[in-house]
Amino acid sequence: MQSHADVAKLGLANFWIAFITFALAALLGLYQVLERSGMIPQLESVELYFGSVSSHGVIMGFVLTTFFIMGFGYWSAGTSLKMPVWNKRLAWFGFFLTLLGTAMAAVMLFTGQASVLYTFYPPLKASPIFYIGAALLVVGSWVWVLEMIMMMHKWKQANPGQPVPLIMFGTTANAILWFFTSLGVASEDLFQLIPWSLGWIETIDVGLARTLFSWTLHAIVYFWLIPAYLAMYTLLPRLAGGKLFSDEMARISFIMLLVFSVPIGFHHLYVDPMQADGWKFLHMIGTFMVAVPTLFTGFTVIASMEVAGRMRGGKGLFGWIKTINWDDPLVLAGGLSLLMLTVGGWGGLVNASYSMDVMVHNTQWITGHFHLIFAGTSVIMYFALAYHIWPKMTGRPLVSKSLAKAQLWLWFIGMLVLTLPWHVMGLLGQPRRISVAPYGNEVAKSWIPYEMAMVVGGVILTVSALMLIVILFGTHLRRATLEDREMAYAEPVEPVLRLPALLNGFGFWAAVITVYLIASYGYPILQFFLMDTHGTFPWSI
Template sequence: MLANRKLVLAHFWLAFAVFGVALTLGAWQMFIRSPLGTWLSNPELYYRSLTAHGTVMGYVFPTLVAMGFGYAISESALEQRLVGVRWAWAGFWLIVGGSIMAMIPVALGRASVLYTFYPPLIGSPFYYVGVVLVVVGSWIWVALMSINLRVWKGANPGKPVPLAMFANVAGSYLWAWTAVGAALELLLQIIPVAVGLKATIDAGLARVFFSWTLHAIVYFWLVPTYIAYYAIVPRAIGGRVYSDTMARIAFILFLVVAMPIGMHHTFGDPQVGAGFKFVHSAFTALVALPTLLTVFTICASVEIAARLRGGHGLFGWMRALPWDNPMMLALAFSFVMLGFGGAGGLINMSYQLDSSIHNTQWITGHFHLIFGGAIVIMYFAIAYDLWPHLTGREFVDLRLIRTQLWLWFIGMIITTFPWHWVGILGMPRRMAYFDFADPAIAPQALSVTFSAIGGFTLLTSGILFLVILARGMRSPAVEAGAYRFSLAVHQPATVPLALNTHALWVALMIGLTITNYGYPILTLALTEGTSVPAVYVGAQ
């Protein structure tokens, strides 16, 4: 049992509780927009719900999972007492306070600006300050992860940092730096307007700042999933990690190239130069590398497990895999969704291909498939794997867990595939309703209906997940033993300094941010006459 199980449980329960609420809102949004529901006579309600859904799913839920998992990793991988438990609780309560502060104006319809803020839309300042508090709370976690690693290094000079902790700290540094973009946008641009100090805002600059955060944040969401691929799955299915070095390289590559690529979100924006769009596009292509490395390494690791279980043949070993093990199932589902989502991502990063799907439902389908699918299904797996070590109780009904994972996978495919399709047909995103009686879009009605059914499948799976976790709190007690991570085929005895520390990679990350973002931000900030009047949401 983990010593800080209360801390980790608090993070996980809050994460999954808000996830449940946001999931319900998401399903309602899909329904109301589909031909199954009648038109919503007040579109503002839709955007209110959408803002809550995005804010929770984008900022609160994954951050809490990464934090809770990070504390568990720090304690179990380093095998030392967690330093700064009080600070960790302070960070947690900051997130609770920030979330409440942000959600009240959203619920009142005073901040229906979507989680991407979309200046010149301006909502209640409490919404933005709440989001800032959530980020500040998570920065405490970043500092604690760094401090804990430093303490461990002091006690274990020269030893290889355990892979899970190395990756965890890489993820935390990535988050610390990527959040700076949105933080600058909020503190320098949006909040001064929201509190009434200014009445105009440079929306183009704000979008560039937000792109700094918006793409790399996905890799911050992804890091816990990748840690689960490397550090949990091979152990859970009785295998070993094929290469510890390859894993480290994957995580440092995320650190370096996840950051300077966000401008592929602004391909349609005239205020960004075409040259910078190209450079960002090229670096976006590079970010496929760590994922391809990971898919290779994990497939090899899984093959090791299968062959240890007596599997043989070129592909025949796949039959020998423990398919009834929820971790195996979650990994397979996650990979399938990552494959489709990644392929879609390659289209989004290509300027010419992007122009046909920019701002359509394709994009919504893409990020739900990657984040809601490939990433979140591994969050479920992390919770299932960690739960006995947090509660001291075991899950008795593995079939229910498998059902939940199957439902999530099927639901996500049914939701996102039609979304991609209608996106190609040109259906715009962020719309409160569509007139499916119009012959121009009537053929899309069937796809949208399927998509909504997928949304309810996801809701069912999400509820089942919460039920399983709640039942897991009351099942028979068991001695779960110490929480352990996968071992590599060749456990590293020594690791080169560059792969045992983060400094070089953080430096490259910051360097590339300066080369790829410095000029566009400076010109936009220094050019006169680029601001537009703010549009106050919910104001009379």
């Protein structure tokens, strides 16, 4: 228990920032669906709407995720390696640096001085303080990356030849993935946006800025998703009542996710004029490769659930589904998460397709897709992880398991009611990022029933988000104490005694990613320095 004390503090600090900002962003989401529906004319305001969308996107995409993942990483490292945090002062410094960056960005967002959406969109210019805040947020998170790498390294030194615990292996894979993927947005921010917004350089090459952002834009989704997969691999099988189907396949999947997901951002640029179609085609091939570890994960997790169901007496082709321990919130969330991943993943194949993408690019379909994958698949697992870990961190039992399960169900239902109509509206031509639809034609009229469904989904999700906060506060304020504060990770069906070095470390794989990144992004970035380009002056929103 002694070694858990400092990771519990660090973990809780990160988790609180993650979930409080999440609740705020969820309320902004409610405002956005109401504003867009046009039902309450008093709410109509483009200034507020785009300020709100920018804040919602930055908080959900950068703040909730980064803080949650850092907290979960420290907790997983401490509890699986049974080690104190390496260089505790540095870890806290990283936390406060990330927080400072977040606060700077938040002030600019909430005062309408950074309504450039989560993807920044130069040549629209936000306050330099926003861009500097974003840079500090990323740099602060790199401290966590270093912490994870060092903790795994120290453990391996102390335990030569031993397999690194699976949860730590996946966490370190995610840390390395985040480092590589955040280099794109960090370069855009440091070399283009900050000097340009301060007036040190006059113009910005928007083509280059978009290319650099695309570097970050896809793998960031796997940075968000890996904690969900980690929970499914390392916690869910035991809580469901069984064992992990294959430890080795889990490791192979994490390595594939790491290597395949970083150098493939061009499907976000499919309809951008400044990149050639040959590069887009090559990135399409790379993008499809990520389906491989995703399908492996689906198989291993569902097979583990079947092992659990059968160990608990389930019989027949589907009988095992009933006997799984669905009473546990994390197991329930895992099932719901996989369902959303299945639906969202099929949509993703359309977006990733070289020729089909134009049917949906920049339409409301895309918004539906990423809400289903991120806010659905990933974030529902963040909730369930909080329910699982919070009591162990604080020593106070969860305030109500049934309330927690109801919250997860509501999130699932709300997310489907919100995102399925969005997919349809996208096919009906609705562009994304609009606050009103003043087009007055048959096309715009056909969207109305789906917009109503969207409002219902938004209300359900807000109720669920507020329930989460009530449960977490309620747990934190309890007087009762929890005896068992140990984390118990799932055992594999076949125990892993020895592993090849390639499945127990990342040195080789980091070299592979570097080569792959240079191959896939080298020329597409270099071309901007070889062509005769015209930069763009800053524009206000």
